[in-house]
Amino acid sequence: MSEDFNKSKVWIVIAAYNEASRIGETVHGLVSSGCNIVVVDDGSHDATSDVAKSLPVWVLRHPINSGQGAALQTGIDFALSRGAEAIVTFDADGQHDPADLPKMLRPVLNEEVDAVLGSRFLGHAESIPFARRVLLKLAILFTRLTTGLQLTDTHNGFRVFSRSAAQLIRIRQPRMAHASEILDQIAKLKLRHVEVPVTIRYSQDSLEKGQTTWDAVRISGQLLAGRLWK
Amino acid sequence: MNLFQWIAIPILGILATLEVRAYIRNHQPIHILREFVWLLGISLILFPRATSTLATLLGIGRGTDLVFYSFMLLSTGGMFYLYGRNYVLRRDIVELIRRDALRNATPGVGLEMESNDRVDLPND
Numbered sequence: 001m002s003e004d005f006n007k008s009k010v011w012i013v014i015a016a017y018n019e020a021s022r023i024g025e026t027v028h029g030l031v032s033s034g035c036n037i038v039v040v041d042d043g044s045h046d047a048t049s050d051v052a053k054s055l056p057v058w059v060l061r062h063p064i065n066s067g068q069g070a071a072l073q074t075g076i077d078f079a080l081s082r083g084a085e086a087i088v089t090f091d092a093d094g095q096h097d098p099a100d101l102p103k104m105l106r107p108v109l110n111e112e113v114d115a116v117l118g119s120r121f122l123g124h125a126e127s128i129p130f131a132r133r134v135l136l137k138l139a140i141l142f143t144r145l146t147t148g149l150q151l152t153d154t155h156n157g158f159r160v161f162s163r164s165a166a167q168l169i170r171i172r173q174p175r176m177a178h179a180s181e182i183l184d185q186i187a188k189l190k191l192r193h194v195e196v197p198v199t200i201r202y203s204q205d206s207l208e209k210g211q212t213t214w215d216a217v218r219i220s221g222q223l224l225a226g227r228l229w230k
Numbered sequence: 231m232n233l234f235q236w237i238a239i240p241i242l243g244i245l246a247t248l249e250v251r252a253y254i255r256n257h258q259p260i261h262i263l264r265e266f267v268w269l270l271g272i273s274l275i276l277f278p279r280a281t282s283t284l285a286t287l288l289g290i291g292r293g294t295d296l297v298f299y300s301f302m303l304l305s306t307g308g309m310f311y312l313y314g315r316n317y318v319l320r321r322d323i324v325e326l327i328r329r330d331a332l333r334n335a336t337p338g339v340g341l342e343m344e345s346n347d348r349v350d351l352p353n354d
Contacts, residue, residue, distance in 0.1 A: 040331065056340040060331040070324045074331050172321060225317050
């Protein structure tokens with residue numbers, strides 16, 4: 001990444017739902033990057049918004065819980081309206097390592113690709129349970145069959161989009177199916193993309209909020225519904 | 231005519247009349263579909279043997295089975311239709327929620343709201 005890149009043009013979007021206990025730590029890890037941060041509180045019942053407002057970030061609040069996909073799109077719309085040239089999506093639960101940010105940004109800022117996708121299987125997935133690993137591998141197979149994208153990690157929330165890519169991609173799946181939908185659109189729009197190794201640290205909290213096998217079935221149903229009712 | 235026919239047919243007749251009136255007012259095709267349903271109901275109640283005749287023609291055997299199968303098919307179709315309507319409605323609600331969130335963006339500590347801060351809302 002060039003030394004003189006304009007950090008004011010980089011926006012990090014964090015979708016948060018009932019993350020009052022963790023959002024502070026997640027944001028503190030990112031503040032030193034000098035990039036802009038927007039936290040979208042997705043209708044939390046706890047003090048997520050209040051905690052976020054005490055931090056040097058922009059805070060947007062959904063009055064009703066609408067899902068992670070909807071929150072990300074809200075944050076992306078906000079970042080675009082503020083002139084973002086690169087937009088990062090970052091999970092609120094502290095799973096991602098902020099140290100991975102520079103290498104994630106580099107390909108987009110150097111205009112080599114339109115989208116950078118983090119991959120825990122190229123990097124490190126610490127304390128990942130066996131069932132979660134199997135579920136993620138099945139998701140990879142599903143994505144390869146439906147989009148043709150040869151990816152190693154399809155449900156990683158750490159991504160970077162160029163401004164033009166963020167303008168083209170429209171997340172219409174409000175809930176967890178957005179991860180598959182983004183990949184679907186990357187394939188359809190033929191966006192240049194690359195996977196970058198990242199580290200994901202699983203904690204008990206993040207596992208409890210993570211997806212189950214039943215969620216995988218629901219996501220498949222949501223994707224099908226999204227294709228039937230445009 | 232038996233007691234059930236005396237009760238059901240006038241009710242369905244009123245519904246059919248209201249449907250015609252609604253169609254004359256706004257010309258929406260849904261009223262034609264509903265009118266068909268009310269008239270079919272009147273016909274089947276007036277001529278109960280018609281379902282048995284139709285069931286025999288279709289190889290089902292009993293009229294009650296034909297009614298049951300039809301009900302199952304219509305229910306499935308109805309649920310599918312309602313799921314779709316609900317899906318689209320929820321998506322529209324999310325757009326409204328998004329607009330509200332964008333209009334009320336709040337700067338955290340150390341960030342200042344500039345006087346010309348204004349979020350351009352997406353058109354779609």
